[in-house]
Amino acid sequence: MSKLRVVQYLNQFFAGLGGEEWAGEAPRVQEGALGPGLALQRALGDQGEVVATVCCGDNYVHEHAEQALEQVLEYVSQYQPDLVVAGPAFSAGRYGLACGQVCATVQERLQVPAVTGMHPENPGVELYRSRVYIVPTGATAATMADALKRMAALGLKLARGERLGLPRVEGYLPRGLRFTELASETTAVRAVDMLVKRLRGEAVETEWPLPEYDRVAAPPPIRDLRQATLALVTTGGIVPRGNPDRIESVFATKWRKYSLAGVMDLTGQDWESVHGGYDGTHANQDPDRVVPVDVLRELEAQGGIGRLFDHYFTTVGSGAGTAAAKKFGQEIARDLVASGIDGVILTAT
Amino acid sequence: MRLELASFTVRDVRFSNRTGFNEGILSVDRDELRQLLLQSGDFDDVGVEIARPGEATRLIHVMDAAEPRFKPGNGSTFPGFLGPRKTVGEGRTHRLAEMAIVSVGEPAAGEPTYMREAIVDMAGPGAEVSPFGSTINLVLDFKPHQKYLDPDLPEATMHHIMIGSPLAQRYNHRVRAAELQAAAHLARTTEGMEPDSLEVHELGPVDPSLPRVVYYFQMNWIDVYGENTDGILPSLIHPNEILDGALVNVVSNHHASYRSCTFFNQNHALVRELCARHGTDLNFLGVIIYPGAVVNEFEQKDMLAEHAVKLARMLGVQGACSSYYGGGHPCVEFMLICQKCERAGITTVQVMPENYGTPDDPGFVYSVPEAVAIISAGRATQRIDLPAVPKVIGGQELWSIPGSPGDSLSIPHRLLYGCSTATGYGRLTARQY
Numbered sequence: 001m002s003k004l005r006v007v008q009y010l011n012q013f014f015a016g017l018g019g020e021e022w023a024g025e026a027p028r029v030q031e032g033a034l035g036p037g038l039a040l041q042r043a044l045g046d047q048g049e050v051v052a053t054v055c056c057g058d059n060y061v062h063e064h065a066e067q068a069l070e071q072v073l074e075y076v077s078q079y080q081p082d083l084v085v086a087g088p089a090f091s092a093g094r095y096g097l098a099c100g101q102v103c104a105t106v107q108e109r110l111q112v113p114a115v116t117g118m119h120p121e122n123p124g125v126e127l128y129r130s131r132v133y134i135v136p137t138g139a140t141a142a143t144m145a146d147a148l149k150r151m152a153a154l155g156l157k158l159a160r161g162e163r164l165g166l167p168r169v170e171g172y173l174p175r176g177l178r179f180t181e182l183a184s185e186t187t188a189v190r191a192v193d194m195l196v197k198r199l200r201g202e203a204v205e206t207e208w209p210l211p212e213y214d215r216v217a218a219p220p221p222i223r224d225l226r227q228a229t230l231a232l233v234t235t236g237g238i239v240p241r242g243n244p245d246r247i248e249s250v251f252a253t254k255w256r257k258y259s260l261a262g263v264m265d266l267t268g269q270d271w272e273s274v275h276g277g278y279d280g281t282h283a284n285q286d287p288d289r290v291v292p293v294d295v296l297r298e299l300e301a302q303g304g305i306g307r308l309f310d311h312y313f314t315t316v317g318s319g320a321g322t323a324a325a326k327k328f329g330q331e332i333a334r335d336l337v338a339s340g341i342d343g344v345i346l347t348a349t
Numbered sequence: 350m351r352l353e354l355a356s357f358t359v360r361d362v363r364f365s366n367r368t369g370f371n372e373g374i375l376s377v378d379r380d381e382l383r384q385l386l387l388q389s390g391d392f393d394d395v396g397v398e399i400a401r402p403g404e405a406t407r408l409i410h411v412m413d414a415a416e417p418r419f420k421p422g423n424g425s426t427f428p429g430f431l432g433p434r435k436t437v438g439e440g441r442t443h444r445l446a447e448m449a450i451v452s453v454g455e456p457a458a459g460e461p462t463y464m465r466e467a468i469v470d471m472a473g474p475g476a477e478v479s480p481f482g483s484t485i486n487l488v489l490d491f492k493p494h495q496k497y498l499d500p501d502l503p504e505a506t507m508h509h510i511m512i513g514s515p516l517a518q519r520y521n522h523r524v525r526a527a528e529l530q531a532a533a534h535l536a537r538t539t540e541g542m543e544p545d546s547l548e549v550h551e552l553g554p555v556d557p558s559l560p561r562v563v564y565y566f567q568m569n570w571i572d573v574y575g576e577n578t579d580g581i582l583p584s585l586i587h588p589n590e591i592l593d594g595a596l597v598n599v600v601s602n603h604h605a606s607y608r609s610c611t612f613f614n615q616n617h618a619l620v621r622e623l624c625a626r627h628g629t630d631l632n633f634l635g636v637i638i639y640p641g642a643v644v645n646e647f648e649q650k651d652m653l654a655e656h657a658v659k660l661a662r663m664l665g666v667q668g669a670c671s672s673y674y675g676g677g678h679p680c681v682e683f684m685l686i687c688q689k690c691e692r693a694g695i696t697t698v699q700v701m702p703e704n705y706g707t708p709d710d711p712g713f714v715y716s717v718p719e720a721v722a723i724i725s726a727g728r729a730t731q732r733i734d735l736p737a738v739p740k741v742i743g744g745q746e747l748w749s750i751p752g753s754p755g756d757s758l759s760i761p762h763r764l765l766y767g768c769s770t771a772t773g774y775g776r777l778t779a780r781q782y
Binding site for chain 1: 463464477478508509510511560562618619621622623626630631645667668669670677678696697698700701703704705706707708709710711712713716718720721722723724725726727728730731762769770771772773774775776777778779780781782
């Protein structure tokens with residue numbers, strides 16, 4: 001088997017240019033291994049060869065993100081690598097972010113596998129762990145040789161297209177990706193085994209770790225409702241009758257924004273619920289029960305609120321995954337902010 | 350309560366001019382069975398087919414599955430559906446092992462289909478993950494009688510978006526009654542015969558130092574003794590009742606991979622495993638059943654959980670297995686039971702199918718910090734590729750999937766019948782990469 005071609009990405013410091021004063025340096029490329037590349041080459045042995053080193057200043061890559069990445073990509077592709085190794089970045093934040101971004105981009109744009117190494121608390125981990133294989137390292141360059149050895153071993157597997165096993169077996173930080181597999185024992189046997197172990201006080205490992213959710217801090221109260229523009233947002237699946245955009249009854253893949261201009265009341269004649277998770281009888285009789293347009297119009301007329309925003313936002317919450325819900329939430333929030341909304345009434349079902 | 354499950358292992362099912370069981374071969378008089386099921390007047394026709402493991406056959410529109418059972422003497426076979434409503438779980442029950450009766454068919458008027466598709470492949474990767482890919486299946490293809498198909502009937506109005514019109518609910522009950530009638534009819538062929546093996550379930554006295562354990566069974570659309578269980582409080586029942594045909598699925602419009610299924614209740618894997626370890630590793634006290642998806646307010650869910658955990662405390666329980674049927678908001682009461690158990694000093698293990706969208710989604714509808722021992726029954730949204738098959742039983746087209754149902758398919762596991770049941774029957778899990 002011929003040697004695999006490897007390109008390494010380094011920052012200005014590890015490439016030997018210098019410290020902070022060189023952080024503004026634009027990308028450059030050099031044939032062969034450089035600095036830590038020598039240790040990488042030793043780790044690769046006769047399996048691979050470091051054919052080039054691309055480096056870039058840590059500030060430049062963030063201040064000129066697009067330009068820098070394009071240049072890095074061009075240099076990398078010139079050498080037609082089978083694998084890109086970025087860093088290791090240890091606990092250096094800007095460097096870690098750059099390594100994550102270079103790896104993600106190389107994989108997605110050039111279809112070349114990539115691996116990087118970082119301390120688990122490097123901010124690059126949180127941002128890129130789901131897209132990039134990251135080998136955990138110590139906080140400082142003292143662990144360089146060991147880190148590169150593990151990165152090389154993982155990288156070679158990736159470059160050969162081998163299927164990687166579990167994170168702790170292969171030595172990468174869990175990407176948070178869950179895949180269905182066949183276990184050797186039935187679900188029932190595994191469950192009772194786990195219970196018996198727990199009852200004996202033995203340690204067990206959950207098959208489904210609890211997530212860490214974002215906590216959203218409540219905004220300050222609206223100072224004067226009589227001046228405020230309020231919007232209605234719902235996961236209750238109220239749509240114009242006929243569901244023109246085909247929002248799905250479960251596992252919705254989209255949200256929509258519909259006009260309320262001139263609408264004083266949502267009637268069952270013109271609106272309906274397409275939500276697959278609750279009995280829609282009462283919502284269909286009077287969709288205001290889910291999206292209370294009638295009451296807000298009254299308040300608007302009485303001066304209790306400034307104005308009801310002339311669109312409402314809707315999707316179906318039934319079966320919604322957190323990732324999809326987060327994306328919908330961010331998109332809707334962007335639209336709300338851009339529309340100058342002061343407050344939102346969010347109705348679930 | 351002593352239940353003797355007398356197993357007659359079925360090596361093959363064949364059509365014949367006489368129904369009978371001999372040397373592991375179940376012979377079925379196809380027309381006799383068909384006529385028997387048509388007597389109720391609920392069906393325009395009932396197709397009877399055999400689907401064996403390894404055959405390139407696909408079953409679609411699966412509604413339910415059951416194992417052939419018969420209780421000789423004065424026992425009640427499928428109480429509330431077939432036999433009289435009396436407590437089961439005692440005495441001898443004949444079972445035809447290694448086979449299933451699988452009911453397939455079109456919906457009634459006002460029956461929703463957005464979650465109703467359910468597929469079983471008898472060969473290939475689909476057969477490997479669905480429990481019914483490895484049983485010999487007698488497939489009953491139900492064609493509803495005209496009286497269940499008129500959309501203009503007042504009864505055909507969609508009353509509940511998941512379980513559909515009252516007509517659809519009634520029709521689904523009638524399909525289960527027919528399926529169980531067939532199940533009893535076939536198992537009765539073993540009357541007076543000696544079984545291949547006898548499995549005895551009896552929660553006898555054990556070493557008092559063994560940890561006292563219950564199982565929390567969150568049910569969805571399961572009738573118990575033929576009765577709707579929507580409004581019931583969490584109740585303690587004997588595991589033998591579950592194994593002996595008291596729990597029957599009655600709704601088809603629910604995700605196939607974790608739909609409650611009569612066969613899984615009759616062969617409830619978690620219950621069987623807890624029974625098997627009674628007296629060696631634990632002291633199994635019973636099953637606390639409760640309905641999922643029937644209370645909506647957090648306070649009601651909290652009250653339900655309080656009650657469920659109080660029952661365990663009254664029994665002096667130290668450990669609990671708890672299963673989540675796999676819906677949406679019932680995850681709340683499921684998690685609250687875990688929390689209240691752990692706070693009461695009851696060690697819990699939870700069994701959950703995963704039903705979220707993408708691999709990077711953590712996937713919990715609701716969770717509590719105490720939920721640290723979870724067994725995953727597989728991630729339902731992951732896709733699986735199924736090869737094209739020459740033979741399809743159950744319908745002409747798949748709901749929500751274009752093309753011919755015999756085509757090669759790339760579908761989420763969610764559509765594979767029974768592959769991630771929380772009753773513990775399967776082997777699917779999900780691992781974190």
